[in-house]
Structure formats: C-alpha cells, structure tokens
Amino acid sequence: MSVFGEIGKIEYKGPDNRDPLAFSFYNPEELVLGIKMKDYLRFSIAFWHTFKGDGTDMFGMPTMKRDWLSISDEIELAKKKIDGVFELCEKLNVKFFCFHDRDIAPEGKTLRETNAKLDQIVSHIKEHLKDGKVGVLWGTANLFSNPRFVHGAATSCNADVFAYSAAQVKKALEITKELGGENYVFWGGREGYETLLNTDMALEFDNLARFMHMAVDYAKEIDFKGQFLIEPKPMEPTKHQYDFDVANSLSFLRKYGLEEYFEFNIEANHATLAGHTFQHELRYARINGLLGSVDANQGDTLLGWDTDQFPTDLYATTLAMYEIVKNGGLNSGGLNFDAKVRRGSMGEKDLFAAHIAGIDSFALGLKAAVKLIEEGTIEDLLKSRYASYRDGIGKEIVDGSANFKKLEEYIIDRETIQSESANQEYLERLINWAIVKASD
Numbered sequence: 001m002s003v004f005g006e007i008g009k010i011e012y013k014g015p016d017n018r019d020p021l022a023f024s025f026y027n028p029e030e031l032v033l034g035i036k037m038k039d040y041l042r043f044s045i046a047f048w049h050t051f052k053g054d055g056t057d058m059f060g061m062p063t064m065k066r067d068w069l070s071i072s073d074e075i076e077l078a079k080k081k082i083d084g085v086f087e088l089c090e091k092l093n094v095k096f097f098c099f100h101d102r103d104i105a106p107e108g109k110t111l112r113e114t115n116a117k118l119d120q121i122v123s124h125i126k127e128h129l130k131d132g133k134v135g136v137l138w139g140t141a142n143l144f145s146n147p148r149f150v151h152g153a154a155t156s157c158n159a160d161v162f163a164y165s166a167a168q169v170k171k172a173l174e175i176t177k178e179l180g181g182e183n184y185v186f187w188g189g190r191e192g193y194e195t196l197l198n199t200d201m202a203l204e205f206d207n208l209a210r211f212m213h214m215a216v217d218y219a220k221e222i223d224f225k226g227q228f229l230i231e232p233k234p235m236e237p238t239k240h241q242y243d244f245d246v247a248n249s250l251s252f253l254r255k256y257g258l259e260e261y262f263e264f265n266i267e268a269n270h271a272t273l274a275g276h277t278f279q280h281e282l283r284y285a286r287i288n289g290l291l292g293s294v295d296a297n298q299g300d301t302l303l304g305w306d307t308d309q310f311p312t313d314l315y316a317t318t319l320a321m322y323e324i325v326k327n328g329g330l331n332s333g334g335l336n337f338d339a340k341v342r343r344g345s346m347g348e349k350d351l352f353a354a355h356i357a358g359i360d361s362f363a364l365g366l367k368a369a370v371k372l373i374e375e376g377t378i379e380d381l382l383k384s385r386y387a388s389y390r391d392g393i394g395k396e397i398v399d400g401s402a403n404f405k406k407l408e409e410y411i412i413d414r415e416t417i418q419s420e421s422a423n424q425e426y427l428e429r430l431i432n433w434a435i436v437k438a439s440d
C-alpha cells in the first residue's frame with residue numbers, strides 16, 4: 001500500500017511551468033559537465049525532519065497531517081515511515097536518504113532491547129534496498145535527544161554516558177555498513193558546554209578525540225569503508241559547541257591526529273549561525289581538501305536560531321554549487337535536505353512541493369555555476385588580480401627564496417605602490433547574469 005497514494009512521480013516540465021508538483025530545472029537525465037544531473041547532485045532526504053517532524057514548536061502543538069499517524073503499533077509505524085521515505089525518494093527521483101539510529105526505530109529499556117528493535121527495521125530497509133533504486137547517503141547516531149545526554153555524550157562529565165555513547169555509535173556503524181551507507185556523520189549537538197565554570201574543557205576535548213579514534217579503529221575492524229564526516233555547528237542546543245566551524249574543527253582534527261580520517265559535512269544554516277556565509281565554509285573545507293558532503297538548507301538572517309528551511313535562495317545555491325563544481329563534485333557525499341517544512345505547510349503535498357523547491361534551486365544553482373565557470377571572467381579576474389606573484393619578487397615570495405632583508409631591499413626606495421580595482425560590483429552582477437542565463 002502506497003504512503004503518498006495521491007501523488008504520482010514528479011516530472012520535469014521545463015522552466016516555464018509553475019506546477020507545484022513538477023520540476024522546472026531539475027531534469028534528472030540531463031547531462032551537465034558530462035554527468036547526469038541526478039548523479040552529479042546526489043540529493044538526499046533527511047528522514048528525521050520529513051518523517052518525524054510534526055510541526056510542534058515550543059509554543060504550539062503538532063500541525064502536520066500525516067496518514068501514518070493513525071498507526072498505533074510502534075514497529076508497524078516505523079516500517080510505514082521507511083516505506084514512505086523510499087516512496088518519496090523514488091517519486092522525486094532522489095537517490096538517497098540519511099537517518100539517525102533513533103529516527104528509524106523506537107527505543108527499548110536497555111541498549112540491548114533498543115538494538116533488537118533497530119534490527120527489525122534494518123531488515124525492513126534491506127528489503128527496500130534490493131531493487132537498487134535508493135540508497136543510504138549517511139547514517140549517524142542520535143546522541144542528543146535522550147536525557148542521559150544532558151551533559152554531553154563523548155564529552156559528558158559522566159563516564160557511563162561516554163560508554164553508552166560508544167556502544168551506540170558501534171551499533172550505528174554496524175547498521176550503516178549493513179545498509180551500504182556511503183558516509184557516517186558526527187554532529188555533536190551536546191558536545192560543548194553551558195558554562196566554563198563547571199567544565200574541564202581540556203579533558204572534554206581529549207575525550208572527544210579518544211572517542212573519534214575508537215570510531216576510526218572500529219570502522220577498520222568491521223571494514224566499514226564509508227567516509228567519516230564532521231558536521232560543524234557553533235551552538236544550539238548547546239550554548240557553545242566544540243565543532244564550532246570548519247576552521248576550529250580542523251584544528252581539533254590536526255591536534256589529535258585525526259585529519260586523514262575525516263572530511264566535513266557543511267550545513268548552510270550552521271555556517272550562518274557561526275557568522276560565516278555558506279560559501280565560506282564550503283571554500284574553507286575545499287581548499288583544505290576536506291569538502292565531503294552538504295546539508296542543504298537555509299536559515300533566516302533575522303532569526304538567531306537554526307530554522308532549517310528548504311533552500312530557495314538562488315544566489316546561495318549558485319555560490320555553493322560554484323564551490324562544489326570547483327571541488328570536482330562531492331565524491332561519496334551529496335546534497336542532503338536537512339530541512340523541514342514550515343509549521344503552516346501541513347499537507348503531504350507540501351512535503352513534495354518543499355523538496356521540489358530545494359531540488360530545483362540546487363539544479364539551477366548547478367547550471368548557473370557551470371555558466372560562470374565556462375564563461376570564465378571570474379577566473380580570469382582572479383588570475384590577473386594575483387599576477388604579481390607569478391614573476392619577479394612575487395614569484396620569489398611564493399617559491400620561498402625571498403626573505404625580509406631581500407624584500408626590504410626591493411621596496412625601500414619605492415615612492416608609490418599601484419593598487420588595482422577589486423571589481424566587486426561587476427563580479428556580483430555576473431552572478432545575477434549567470435542565474436538569469438541558466439534559467440533560459
């Protein structure tokens with residue numbers, strides 16, 4: 001029995017259509033850079049928002065209308081939602097979904113009981129995976145919802161919680177491998193502090209690193225080949241989160257000898273919460289060779305929290321895709337819609353319309369980014385802006401043969417230094433041009 005019975009397969013109808021249940025720009029089979037759009041973009045549905053979100057906020061009750069809410073048996077309900085995510089992926093021509101262990105199955109009284117329930121759902125997922133149409137982009141462990149994580153998980157002051165978290169991640173790695181997950185994500189929502197007055201920050205960082213090393217070792221032991229990803233976020237739910245942004249997390253990885261095992265999963269709304277643009281975080285990961293995957297959403301600059309909206313800002317998706325294309329794509333990563341429909345978008349059709357809006361925005365962003373790269377002005381201007389480092393004294397700086405004395409000698413009698421325009425407004429206009437052209 002179908003979960004979203006009334007809604008059929010979503011088709012590409014071209015740029016002129018305004019049907020809420022059709023694509024205008026995402027043409028899955030269309031070749032971009034010699035690769036099918038669906039293979040380049042590797043979209044993914046976030047199980048938690050789409051199948052667990054019910055519209056509850058801190059002031060109000062659930063608003064979402066979902067047929068599955070009438071199912072009372074917890075395992076039957078969990079299975080129905082799995083049927084739902086596969087159906088949604090297939091109807092949207094999306095190849096992947098992502099999950100936390102606790103999203104997909106209910107908890108028992110002990111971890112042993114919880115694992116047994118999880119295994120029932122994992123078997124059900126494996127049935128769906130058989131036809132090869134949809135796969136798992138990444139799995140992760142929810143180490144933040146249960147009250148036991150009140151003081152953290154790997155950075156808890158309580159060693160029993162560290163042990164519980166380790167055992168939970170062990171199982172999450174096993175099931176992610178069993179389900180063919182291509183990556184495994186660490187997002188440390190409770191790994192941080194509320195006040196330094198009661199926090200041994202040095203021990204907590206050391207313990208976090210010990211935890212990550214244990215995960216790396218266990219992945220080797222079970223031969224899990226997926227890519228480990230850190231998803232930085234500066235705050236929320238914790239006041240200060242240790243994996244604050246890419247730069248800070250990279251310094252953690254380097255200090256503890258973990259750099260070779262991790263890449264980054266960059267979430268747009270987390271970037272802006274950290275006071276960066278989405279593009280900044282993507283660029284920082286890319287130039288360090290660590291851009292792994294993306295949580296594709298957007299925040300609201302007027303609000304100071306993680307609103308997890310579906311991404312519709314073409315300027316942001318174009319600049320994001322510019323970084324991703326420059327990165328040569330995302331390898332085993334993808335574009336995961338870590339996004340929830342607004343509380344007032346309560347129908348099942350809204351779920352489709354929201355994903356279509358996000359998918360179309362990234363598809364157009366991809367086309368616009370390719371236009372910019374093929375047209376070449378940004379690259380040309382960048383090249384000429386730094387031309388002084390390609391010969392003469394600049395070349396000596398770059399190749400390491402210059403030193404303070406040589407540089408002083410070179411410049412000391414110079415009366416003026418010529419500066420050139422940075423062309424910012426023209427460059428910004430080019431982004432607009434590419435978006436308009438790509439939508440033709």
Ligand code: XUL
Binds near residue numbers: 100185267306338
């Ligand atoms: C929370 C968040 C998480 C991670 C996975 O802000 O983004 O859902 O993506 O744990």
Ligand code: CO
Binds near residue numbers: 187231267295338
């Ligand atoms: Co996320």
